[in-house]
Amino acid sequence: MSRKRMIYEGKAKILYEGPEPNTLIQYFKDDATAFNAEKKAILDGKGVLNNRISEFMMTRLGSVGIPNHFIKRLNMREQLIKKVEIVPLEVIVRNVAAGTMSKRLGIAEGTQLPRAIVEFCLKNDELGDPLVSEEHIAAFNWAQPHEMDEIIAMALRVNDFMSGLFAGVGIKLIDFKLEFGRYFEDETQRIILADKISPDSCRLWDLETNEKLDKDRFRRDLGGVTEAYAEVARRLGIIKESAGGAEIVDIKSGGK
Numbered sequence: 515m516s517r518k519r520m521i522y523e524g525k526a527k528i529l530y531e532g533p534e535p536n537t538l539i540q541y542f543k544d545d546a547t548a549f550n551a552e553k554k555a556i557l558d559g560k561g562v563l564n565n566r567i568s569e570f571m572m573t574r575l576g577s578v579g580i581p582n583h584f585i586k587r588l589n590m591r592e593q594l595i596k597k598v599e600i601v602p603l604e605v606i607v608r609n610v611a612a613g614t615m616s617k618r619l620g621i622a623e624g625t626q627l628p629r630a631i632v633e634f635c636l637k638n639d640e641l642g643d644p645l646v647s648e649e650h651i652a653a654f655n656w657a658q659p660h661e662m663d664e665i666i667a668m669a670l671r672v673n674d675f676m677s678g679l680f681a682g683v684g685i686k687l688i689d690f691k692l693e694f695g696r697y698f699e700d701e702t703q704r705i706i707l708a709d710k711i712s713p714d715s716c717r718l719w720d721l722e723t724n725e726k727l728d729k730d731r732f733r734r735d736l737g738g739v740t741e742a743y744a745e746v747a748r749r750l751g752i753i754k755e756s757a758g759g760a761e762i763v764d765i766k767s768g769g770k
């Protein structure tokens with residue numbers, strides 16, 4: 515690993531140069547951060563679980579026609595991905611009020627929204643990822659209007675698919691964050707889903723008890739963070755329980 519050239523280090527991942535042109539290796543760290551990295555911890559095994567959960571989601575989304583950057587998982591912590599130019603937006607889809615939406619608008623956490631709501635935040639840590647409108651995005655050229663149409667349509671399709679997938683395993687998809695990128699191939703350019711999908715960037719509540727199975731366990735000091743991520747992986751069939759705790763079983767990687 516040390517001989518690979520590092521391209522970028524983020525809060526929960528590292529990107530290395532890939533083995534072929536137009537590819538990167540995405541490495542999942544155990545680091546957890548919240549509140550714009552003011553709160554930090556290392557959670558043993560989180561990276562391994564997130565690598566598998568993200569592989570599972572991206573593969574499933576690819577199989578229903580949502581183009582994404584995932585190529586294949588390489589090992590416990592790394593996956594091969596397509597290199598993209600990241601659109602500098604955090605695209606958030608919400609089904610139920612929680613987190614900053616509840617705080618900003620005074621809507622009680624847990625309130626079902628009348629329809630899925632898509633929000634955009636500018637990816638800028640120094641500014642604390644501020645909420646921006648499509649007017650800002652167009653005026654400052656962060657993305658073209660036709661790219662925004664594709665991003666919104668894709669985000670809503672991801673929401674429909676993932677809501678159903680999670681409901682099938684007894685989990686309510688409250689909200690989540692996506693990132694998109696521009697993929698250049700044969701002199702054409704298209705928008706594809708990028709980054710990662712894991713309980714770090716989704717709110718997932720048990721359908722019956724409303725128990726939180728996501729990073730809010732870390733943000734709010736509820737404990738059992740890795741255990742909750744393992745529970746999500748177990749329900750999705752990615753890992754099975756064994757006498758010694760959670761054991762990762764092979765899933766077909768697909769999506770190649």
Ligand code: TYD
Pocket residue numbers: 549604606612613614615635643689690691714715716717
């Ligand atoms: P939000 O409630 O806006 O913010 P916070 O996570 O600070 O409470 O988050 C909505 C969803 O999007 C939530 O599942 C977390 C995810 N998200 C990220 O993963 N990264 C981000 O930078 C932001 C703003 C949200």
